[in-house]
Amino acid sequence: MHTQLINLGFHGIGHPIGRDFGPGERDYWVSPALFHATLDACAGRSDVNLSFDDGNWSDVAVVLPALREHQLPATFFINAARLGQPGFIDRHDLRELVSAGMRIGNHGLAHLDLTRLEPARREHEITQGRRLLEELSGAAVHTFAVAYGIYDDAVLEQLRKLDYEHVYTSDGGAAEPQAWLQPREHVKAHHTALDVARLLTQD
Ligand SMILES: [Zn+2]
Incomplete structure (x- = not known):
C-alpha cells in the first residue's frame, strides 16, 4: 500500500466583488459554510493538498485567516x-500569502486556454506569468495549473521544457504524490459537505 494524494x-469563496462571474465561473464559487466545513474535514490530513485558483479577493480576506486557524x-x-x-488580489496580497508560508503557483499570465494559442503566444502566457509572479512575490514558482483544466500534448511538452515540478489539471481522482501531472478535484457551488467527504475518501 502507498499513500495517494487528494x-x-x-x-x-462567497461571491465576486467588483466584477461579474466569468463564463462558467458561477459553479466554482462556494459558500463560506461549505468552505469552512471542508477545512474542518481536512485538518490533520497530510494526504490532502489544497489549492485556490484565479487570485480572487477571497484568497486573502477569507481563505488565509481560515488556513492559519487550521494550520493548513x-x-x-x-x-x-x-x-x-x-475583484482580484494585488501584489501586496501576494506578498502576504508568501509571508504566511503559502506557495504561489502559475495559472498563466491572463487565464487563457493554452490549447488555442500559437506556440509563441502560449510560451509568453506561461513564462511571463511566472516571471512576474516570482518578481512580485519574491518566491520561486515551481508549479502550474492549466486554466479551465484544458491542456493537450503540446501544452504539456512546453511545460516540461520549462522545468515545472508539477502541473495541475482538473481531471479528478486521486494522485500519485511523485507524478509530474497532478489531477485535482474541485469543490463546487452545488456540493454538500457529504459530497466533499466523498471527494476526500477516494482510493
Ligand atoms: Zn482558473
Whole structure:
C-alpha cells in the first residue's frame, strides 16, 4: 500500500466583488459554510493538498485567516495580469500569502486556454506569468495549473521544457504524490459537505 494524494481545488469563496462571474465561473464559487466545513474535514490530513485558483479577493480576506486557524498550507494559482484588477488580489496580497508560508503557483499570465494559442503566444502566457509572479512575490514558482483544466500534448511538452515540478489539471481522482501531472478535484457551488467527504475518501 502507498499513500495517494487528494488535490482539492477551490476558486472563490462567497461571491465576486467588483466584477461579474466569468463564463462558467458561477459553479466554482462556494459558500463560506461549505468552505469552512471542508477545512474542518481536512485538518490533520497530510494526504490532502489544497489549492485556490484565479487570485480572487477571497484568497486573502477569507481563505488565509481560515488556513492559519487550521494550520493548513495551500498553493495559490495566480494570473499575474489580473493582480490589482477589480475583484482580484494585488501584489501586496501576494506578498502576504508568501509571508504566511503559502506557495504561489502559475495559472498563466491572463487565464487563457493554452490549447488555442500559437506556440509563441502560449510560451509568453506561461513564462511571463511566472516571471512576474516570482518578481512580485519574491518566491520561486515551481508549479502550474492549466486554466479551465484544458491542456493537450503540446501544452504539456512546453511545460516540461520549462522545468515545472508539477502541473495541475482538473481531471479528478486521486494522485500519485511523485507524478509530474497532478489531477485535482474541485469543490463546487452545488456540493454538500457529504459530497466533499466523498471527494476526500477516494482510493
Ligand atoms: Zn482558473
